Amino acid sequence: MDKGGTIIIIEDDEDDRFVLEEAFKELGFPNQRRYFSDGLSALEYLYESTDRPFIILSDINLPKLNGLELRKKLHTDAELNLRCIPYIFFTTALNHQAVIDAYSSSAQGFFVKPGAFQEVKDTVRVIIEYWKSCAAPNNF
Template structure:
């Protein structure tokens, strides 16, 4: 896990992208943020870069390749699996079946998009601080 690596944000809603960028700017994390409108665009990027991103924040419901499909592809791709990219679902959709489905993909977390800026700020801060302190096989 490259703790200084990019944060890949897969989100098809431009308003949510804007809000997330405002949160990251406010929190002053130095990690570059790269936004993708769907899972296929993110997958193409990950295959084409030698970079090891810090983590992925992924919506679930997206065109072309949804969050569950993308997670499955990343989890079964030996090359990408070696990068130890943390995959977190970040969605407004929350019900028992969605959480069970997310857990079955071996994702490292499921977070609900908060409705207020302050709640979103707090959620992103918690996520970032947790993963910045976490050890991984490729950061020794």
């Protein structure tokens, strides 16, 4: 985890991407953001890039490779797992099984997307500030 690194956002809904970007702009976090509309393109980017992302915010319901499948691949791939990238689900897919599946895949968080912009902004602030305060094995 590189606290100044890129924030990876995997979201297939264009309106949700717009809202998230507006929230990040208003919050003023300096991290670059990269958006992916499916899990497969995000995985390919992570394999091909030497980027050390700060965090991954991922929807669950995604085309090609859903968020749970992507998380499992990142967790079981030794090279990607060593990057210590926090994987946070940020989704509307709230049901008991989704939460169980998320934490069973060693996700570091599960947040439900609020409907109001201010609540989205508040949730993003909490997530980013928390992880900026955390220590990780590879940021010493």
